[in-house]
Amino acid sequence: MLDRNKTALVIVDVQGKLATLMDDSHTLFHNLSVMTQGATALKLPIIWLEQLPDKLGSTIPQVADHLSGHTPIAKNCFSGCQSAEFMDALQSSGCENVLLVGIEAHICVYQTAMDLLDKGFHVEVITDAVSSRIANNKTVALNRMQQAGVALSCTEMVLFELQQVAEGESFKKILSLIK
Template sequence: MSYTRLQAKDAALLLIDHQVGTMSWVRSTSFDDMKKNALILAKAAAILKLPTVLTSSMEDQAQGPLLSELETILPAEFEARIKRLGIVNAMDDENFAAAVKATGRNKLILAGVTNDVCTVYPALTLVGQGYDVQVVADAGGSPTKMADDIALRRMEKAGVTLTSTNQLIAELAGSWSTPEGGQLVQALGIG
């Protein structure tokens, strides 16, 4: 299998359920690291003008609201977020599925909370529909390390590419010397 670098012009970003309540259930990584990585992805999407779909589930329940910073970083996308009514697999929500299709992109960058529920099922569905899916594993997490490991193995076995926030940003940048590359270094907090 040959490697082809993921480029922004071919990709869209899907952020699933980065909600303060849901994120508080994660124990496989820290809340702060998961939040930092999700926000870096959002900033990268803004810098690179990636089509982005945000979704939440039952914001008025224990899951809570989406991270408020997402509204600042991606205001139009936040306003247009898909509010699911408890549908576990976001791809089973016709509005979310339509929004994904409307991006017109076949290479999807996906991050969700939790990896073992909110991320795994849409990732498997999207691969099954012929999309090239990269899951940013450290922009999500699960209630236990075992649950996270099993979800990641299940996705990888199905053909999902697993990646990390830093790895994905570097791949999208291609070069730190471009104007976008310089902005991405700053988004990573290393510039």
């Protein structure tokens, strides 16, 4: 079971026009919004990555609007782990578990997940909050990550796993998000 005191949410590159080209982008955007708001309600550390924001644009409003008080980390590498600023933020969070959401599943999410595993983190990819332009690319990426030891979960499952009890303000918020 995940422990909310040891778990961080990492949002990978949900930016600009590229985000709108993702397979089933409507569902993706909804689940990204729910994950971001749910992580905030649970008081999880949130680390927010943007790939070449000067070229790809900024994070979509469905996510960015829920990240006040956070600043994106710009990167030019596919794996977030190749960014010293990202690794510093993750290590300073003290978290052992990383929830990954974002795009594209078979490039930046995949490479970040593999590097995090290599660094000893427990990694869970939230399958309904990641995507690729081509559905099969997402499927291949999820299969490869799972074979390597990445856990797969979904938005509702992981939020309730972290919540653990049906009470409190965070529970009320999560309940309102998934209804």
